[in-house]
Amino acid sequence: MGMMFVHWRFFDLNLRILAPAIVAVSLILPTAIAAQVTAFRQAVAEAAARDDDLAAFYRDRNFEGIWTGSDEQAQERRNTFLTVLDGTDAHGLPPERYNTSNVMAMLREARTPEQQGKVEVELSRLLLQYARDVQSGILVPGNVDELIKREVAYRDRLETIEEFAAANAGTFLRALPPSSPEYSRLMREKIELEAGLLNGGWGPRVNGRKLELGDSGQAVVALRNRLISMGYLPRTASQTYDEALEMAVRKFQEMHGLEVDGTAGEGTLEQINVSMERRLQSVLVAMERERWINHEKGDRHIWVNLTDFTARIVDNDVVTFQTRSVIGANDADRQSPEFSDVMEFMVINPSWYVPRSIMTKEYLPQLQRNPNAVRHLEITDRRGRVVNRANVDFTQFTRRNFPFSMRQPPSRSNALGLVKFMFPNQYNIYLHDTPAKNLFSRETRAYSHGCIRLNDPFDFAYELLALQEVDPEGFFQAKLGTGRENRVDLEQPVPVHLVYRTAFTDALGNLQFRRDVYGRDARVWQALAREGVAISAVQG
Template sequence: MKKWLLLLLIVPIAFIACNRKKIPKVERDISITPKNAVTRLELDSLQMERYISGQQLGDSAAQYLRNFYNSRNFQFAWIGEKGLTEQARVFYTLNKDYVNDFRDSTMLDSTLHEKMELLMKQDTVFKKADSSLAGLELQLTRHFFNYVANAYAGKVDPEVLQWHIPRKKLSATALLDSLMASKNTKIDDWEPVNQQYKLLKKELLRYYTLQKKGDWEKISLGKQKRYKTGDTGLTVRMVRQRFLELGDTLLKDSLPEFDETLKTAVKQAQQQFGYRATGNIDAALIKELNVPVQERIEKLLINMERMRWMPAMPAGRRVLVNIPDYQLHVFEDKEIALSMGIVVGKAANKTVIFSNKLRNIVFSPYWNIPASIVRSEVLPAMRRNRNYLRNKNMEQTGTSNGLPQIRQKPGDNNSLGRVKFLFPNSYDIYFHDTPAKSLFAEEKRAFSHGCIRLAQPAKLAEYLLADQKQWTPDNIAKAMKSTKEIWVRLKKPVPVFITYFTAWVDQHGRLNFRDDIYGHDQKMAEQLFLSATKGAAKPVTIAKL
């Protein structure tokens, strides 16, 4: 196991670690008898209580354990008369693969695995459950609950990292019951992870393979600022070679010629890194190709942790924003129906990560200027120029806490443009048009005070109002040129998810990477990773179940 990377179990999820929560008691299911039981091996309630006492389990953790065995009338789950059950063997493989795939030493219980391996290798017949066998059964159940807490719910508390999308809800007991009930468990179907997580996991394993080949050689741009079709040289050869190492299927050799095939590969790579697809080799592309494999692996792990937090996506229509990608997508089930560029908050005014439902569209909106902007920008400008409000098409509507309340009237120069899209939230964030259209030509678009500016707001309005016949494209265009606000309520609210992913697999099956514009990756790395070169280890908190 590599020493440069250890995953720490920082925050066990609530259904395992929270000992203050009152857990409802499940009554013993006496309908399960020796005649209909899967195995005749059963626990003695005193054996379980001695285990709970010996492990010093908290109240809720102990109750989860009691409830699980009450629901099966104390019948063994992991061990039958002939040794480990098929479900236990599935869990053994699942756990072992997780430890290998994620280099996660906290999920490796060597003693437990040795006992399981011994039972798998030898022919065994158990007629009754002695204290040693009962201890192994209970230990396996406890280990399963800990595994679910980390492998599927995530190790880090998202709220600590300013992620306010409601966390995916999991029931370890329900997952265990489903595993026990299935005789031919298909792990891909059983694991409670989304498709994007599975795709990132495949890429993680691919990058581990790359890592085994050693650090790759740095590519130098040389004396030229860029290379285009027809150019030759060492840089061209090394770029071709790097694409081959990364698995590019377009290229067949590492010749030093810049041909049309290489140009196509360069364009594809530029898109995967979030750059304009010029087809020329330049400093930005060389920088991305020189990122060490280790850093890419860490970025994949960070984003897989985020994927663990994501709730199940609702069926039908939804809007998803990815801040580091500067893109908004409208999904219809699994298909992208509409996409557009966006401008997000600058580093000092970060766009918040959260979810809600889009309910209203406001054409020709007023801009009620936030008090913070009035204080820092508008008041100083008013002091310098007595005609500032009139020149900016603004007006004062009152005072609050000693500050004037200022709003900007509808018009071409309104900072919200000609339309805004509202999804109620305490962060005062919404989608809106903008008169500053030139910003969408920039590759990196973090310029706003926190709200999200849209490159094609009229198209979004037309799409969302397609089921309201009176709102034709012509009528929408007229409403966007009004001198008064016009509010329109959607027939059905549309879920909105504002997310932050710096690695993902796109609809073409290509791995994408983006810059960590707000430093969220760095904060997550401090929670997730421990390098042997960075001093003493942080303490590890193990869930008590």
């Protein structure tokens, strides 16, 4: 849509007269002008009455406008804001949501004070809508998926319009979207993918179940051409699976979180054949997710991307430590939730206090069949006393009335391993060690009951302790060597962000993709599509 710059041709609210013909009349008919101003203010009051924040804003300024009039500031506000609305698609926002054609028509047709009052309030309403959308997202995360526990920081609407009225319009509007480097890079990738779609996408799909070094044929040619289009392989005429193609496959695998072996097996080919349209959808979802977390993440913070199966410590936007992770299994009651909190302490040689859901769903049936089952766990009563299993008839209990607790004392076989990292939260989720080290070698690592298991928990602890201990490793090992449960507080608590990104950029700005392990991003995209977000060019 082309941009129309709007110049108001009637009165402004300082009673300056804008047309020479009206000047003479105004000197004779001040009562008529006063009536116009009164009519305008009445129209503003009536239009704003349906919105408590707008009603309060205009009431505080005696129902004077901020958009109407031909003074330079009002013109700048109108034209700057309308230009911004004309570019909402750059942020992956649906232009129809703001109905700019309707507001342009209202501006053109506003001949009376009543019409001008209505368009005044409509512009303010659109400003608040756009500000909320571009700053905090157009979806309510928990309405999309109940395990997206993200608490979005919404800006106060009344403060927003008050600050806009007092600020330079361009400066204010430019500051609304997320300022993170990730958001800017995702916007750039969005533009490139859209251009690629218009040029035909990545070409034909690659057929076959497995292609490897030395192979030749049409499938190899299709793989070669698709990787060239994707930018993983320089242009070549080779029709065999040579070392250059193997290296391109390795790079693709690395950028998509796959096992890096240089062989285009079934899993790799599946990801290579994902369409450019679907990849663009993932980027648009990632932009919406970045708006949900549009606040300071912490100079030092922990970033756990569930789809990437990694946990990172980030200092001033630089990843200073990274380890593989295992996340919750893809069952309805075991998936890891998404939320942010603050890590306050770690526990060395932890006891595992079995969550009630696991205790009653998994262990109670075993105890009912055999009271001596799960002997590695202590059964305790309400006072914390160990219960003699031989004196208990477990068959009399159900999930609802099971009266005991269960605990695994510290040991190397403890389900939590030898250290856990606590950010107390209502979901009972934390990061911890595990004796099941074999799971970290797998490509997809969704096996836990919801908590995040770390492949290198000791090194993770050393990195956290480095800010408060001269010898973090020695300090940790001394506590570990006691065999007793030890709580170590972090002198500087660290924000923790459990996120879910199937599209993200790395430190070099390269776009990476991951599988939608829980199907959440598919649900986010469906919700965005219902709100009007669309991809106009649809090709492979």
